[in-house]
Amino acid sequence: xxxxxxxxxxxxxxxxxxxxxxxxxxxxxxxxxxxxxxxxxxxxxxxxxxxxxxxxxxxxxxxxxxxxxxxxxxxxxxxxxxxxxxxxxxxxxxxxxxxxxxxxxxxxxxxxxxxxxxxxxxxxxxxxxxxxxxxxxxxxxxxxxxxxxxxxxxxxxxxxxxxxxxxxxxxxxxxxxxxxxxxxxxxxxxxxxxxxxxxxxxxxxxxxxxxxxxxxxxxxxxxxxxxxxxxxxxxxxxxxxxxxxxxxxxxxxxxxxxxxxxxxxxxxxxxxxxxxxxxx
Amino acid sequence: xxxxxxxxxxxxxxxxxxxxxxxxxxxxxxxxxxxxxxxxxxxxxxxxxxxxxxxxxxxxxxxxxxxxxxxxxxxxxxxxxxxxxxxxxxxxxxxxxxxxxxxxxxxxxxxxxxxxxxxxxxxxxxxxxxxxxxxxxxxxxxxxxxxxxxxxxxxxxxxxxxxxxxxxxxxxxxxxxxxxxxxxxxxxxxxxxxxxxxxxxxxxxxxxxxxxxxxxxxxxxxxxxxxxxxxxxxxxxxxxxxxxxxxxxxxxxxxxxxxxxx
Numbered sequence: 001x002x003x004x005x006x007x008x009x010x011x012x013x014x015x016x017x018x019x020x021x022x023x024x025x026x027x028x029x030x031x032x033x034x035x036x037x038x039x040x041x042x043x044x045x046x047x048x049x050x051x052x053x054x055x056x057x058x059x060x061x062x063x064x065x066x067x068x069x070x071x072x073x074x075x076x077x078x079x080x081x082x083x084x085x086x087x088x089x090x091x092x093x094x095x096x097x098x099x100x101x102x103x104x105x106x107x108x109x110x111x112x113x114x115x116x117x118x119x120x121x122x123x124x125x126x127x128x129x130x131x132x133x134x135x136x137x138x139x140x141x142x143x144x145x146x147x148x149x150x151x152x153x154x155x156x157x158x159x160x161x162x163x164x165x166x167x168x169x170x171x172x173x174x175x176x177x178x179x180x181x182x183x184x185x186x187x188x189x190x191x192x193x194x195x196x197x198x199x200x201x202x203x204x205x206x207x208x209x210x211x212x213x214x215x216x217x218x219x220x221x222x223x224x225x226x227x228x229x230x231x232x233x234x235x236x237x238x239x240x241x242x243x244x245x246x247x248x249x250x251x252x253x254x255x256x257x258x259x260x261x262x263x264x265x266x267x268x269x270x271x272x273x274x275x276x277x278x279x280x
Numbered sequence: 281x282x283x284x285x286x287x288x289x290x291x292x293x294x295x296x297x298x299x300x301x302x303x304x305x306x307x308x309x310x311x312x313x314x315x316x317x318x319x320x321x322x323x324x325x326x327x328x329x330x331x332x333x334x335x336x337x338x339x340x341x342x343x344x345x346x347x348x349x350x351x352x353x354x355x356x357x358x359x360x361x362x363x364x365x366x367x368x369x370x371x372x373x374x375x376x377x378x379x380x381x382x383x384x385x386x387x388x389x390x391x392x393x394x395x396x397x398x399x400x401x402x403x404x405x406x407x408x409x410x411x412x413x414x415x416x417x418x419x420x421x422x423x424x425x426x427x428x429x430x431x432x433x434x435x436x437x438x439x440x441x442x443x444x445x446x447x448x449x450x451x452x453x454x455x456x457x458x459x460x461x462x463x464x465x466x467x468x469x470x471x472x473x474x475x476x477x478x479x480x481x482x483x484x485x486x487x488x489x490x491x492x493x494x495x496x497x498x499x500x501x502x503x504x505x506x507x508x509x510x511x512x513x514x515x516x517x518x519x520x521x522x523x524x525x526x527x528x529x530x531x532x533x534x535x536x537x538x539x540x541x542x
Contacts, residue, residue: 036458040465046481047469051326054476059330191307191397198315207318212325 015111016119023123038132045080048207049073065211070148071238075209077140079234082165083206084133086172086229088121091196094180095189107272114177114264121173153239160246164233167253172229174260177268184271205231225256283387290391298396305396312400316349319471320408336473339412340503346408347502348471348495351435353401359440360395366447367457373539386444386530418502428502431512434519435494439467441522442489444530451533463489470495490518 027034056069067075094117097103106113144150152158179196183189201207203226210218210231221227232249235241241249298305320342327338336344369375378385413420420428446463450456466484470491474482485492493515501511 034458036462040462043462043465044468047472050477050481051472054334055326055330058333061329064329186303186307188304188307191304191311194311195307195314198318202318202321208322208325212328 012115016115019116019119020123020126023120024127027124027127035132041080041084042136045076048076052076065209066240067209067211070150072209074144074238075234077136078237079206079230081133081137081140082168082230082233082237083201083204084128085125085165086168087200088124088169088173088176090117090121090173090176091180091183091189092193093117093120094177095183095193098183099189103275107275114268117177118173121176125169153237157237157239157242160242161233161237164236164246164250164253167250167257168229168233170257171225171253171260174257174264175225175229177264178260181264181267181271184274200226200229203227204229205234225260228253228256283384286383286387287391291394294394308397309400309403312397313404316401316404319345334473334476337416339415341472342408343412343416343503344473344496344499345471346405346412347499348467349401349405349408350432351439351494352467353398353405354432354436355439355443356398356401357395358436359390359443360398361389361393362440362443362447363457363460364392365389366450366460367455370450370454370537375537376539379534379537385534386527416503418504420502424502427508427512431498431501431515434512434516435498437519437523438490438494438515441519441526442491445522445526448526448530448533451537467491467494472496473500490522493518 052069052072056064056072062068064072094103097106103113106116141152144152153161179192180189182192186192203221203224205227210221210227213221228249232241232253236246236249323338323341323345326333332338333341365375375385378388381388442463443460446456446460449459466489469477469481469485474485474492474496477485482492485496493511497506497511498515500506501508
């Protein structure tokens with residue numbers, strides 16, 4: 001029984017893995033465009049860096065909301081790296097496929113659409129990990145060591161960070177899948193994506209640590225999955241979430257993975273019904 | 281005159297299409313509204329902890345931020361289709377059709393799209409400029425209102441020129457979308473006072489990609505922190521120079537354009 005289950009899992013992997021591979025190949029053929037995009041995003045990081053520098057200089061304080069300037073620089077860069085590894089943009093794929101109609105072919109195929117999409121996203125993330133995220137992280141770590149004599153966190157912290165990051169990726173993917181279901185109801189998914197992107201940048205803590213928000217919003221965010229997508233792993237990396245608190249965060253992340261999984265299944269079954277109606 | 285008439289025809293077609301998809305229009309409008317809002321809320325949260333940023337008050341920053349949106353939004357409204365030149369027109373040979381008609385190719389390219397999404401950007405800019413002016417009790421007289429309009433038009437021209445120049449590079453490289461996006465992104469630096477950056481960044485923003493002259497310098501004139509000639513004066517000069525260079529590059533690109541295929 002157990003071996004049978006294992007082999008079927010392996011079979012499944014064999015079926016879906018090519019989707020990840022094709023994504024990697026696709027990304028490699030558009031490399032030039034991609035590097036420019038990365039550079040453009042790095043620019044944004046530098047704006048934030050200079051802003052914080054001016055903010056700390058103007059405040060006359062060493063610590064703002066529990067962050068020193070060095071902490072904050074770490075926060076900016078690590079949250080940039082984390083955001084890159086978490087957001088797979090799955091909702092955009094769904095949008096394209098609904099608009100150009102290729103979703104119909106994917107529905108006829110004897111594969112699970114969500115799992116297929118998951119592997120596509122995975123391929124995307126693997127690409128980004130190799131280039132540019134890992135090189136950026138290495139550069140960042142070296143520069144930090146030279147200028148601030150700061151060592152990277154302990155190996156165990158990095159493992160904890162990665163574990164939390166993987167859960168963040170899952171939460172984000174499942175959220176994106178739910179969000180992508182909107183493509184069945186409107187054709188203007190581009191505009192919705194822009195809204196989602198700016199809201200997420202805020203509530204995931206990518207733009208500014210969540211401790212800076214007013215208490216009311218912080219309390220409300222506790223009941224939403226957003227802070228678990230970026231803020232949590234970054235704070236783990238910085239050593240600001242550790243011990244019992246770490247495991248509490250992980251439990252919270254797992255809870256949201258389960259919730260969003262079922263929500264996605266529910267929304268999918270409804271959206272598909274609608275698609276059939278439109279087709280007929 | 282002929283071109284104005286033609287543009288009217290194009291525009292009417294657009295508005296017709298727009299009315300068919302009102303939802304899309306509002307989504308686009310709200311989308312840009314949200315994007316800008318994030319930056320403002322960021323500043324707001326920060327000012328809980330600091331009295332001023334490098335000597336600039338919250339209201340002054342809002343003014344600069346809002347002011348930066350206006351030329352950008354106007355450029356976005358009218359010349360958004362230039363992005364397509366950078367993205368795919370040369371690769372796919374789509375540029376052919378513009379060369380066949382007896383109308384200026386650049387005009388045709390620009391008239392191809394009217395981008396109502398930009399209204400969200402302009403709206404945010406106007407709201408910020410007006411509210412911050414009221415709060416700071418800045419009175420803009422007759423002379424300064426003219427300067428204001430001139431500055432925004434010149435700013436929009438600088439945006440268009442930079443966009444056109446880097447999009448025209450696609451005539452040589454087939455596609456220049458990455459490069460264009462990179463340059464365009466540097467415009468975001470100019471939403472904040474240039475004084476917060478170090479020397480190198482300041483130099484790039486002032487003299488290489490002159491986005492500082494689109495937003496920060498003219499805005500600081502209206503706040504009363506700088507003189508007219510060294511801000512709006514230089515801005516107008518830069519607008520004339522950049523658009524001339526960009527248009528010449530575009531025309532040079534046309535001469536070497538060969539359609540897709542052979």
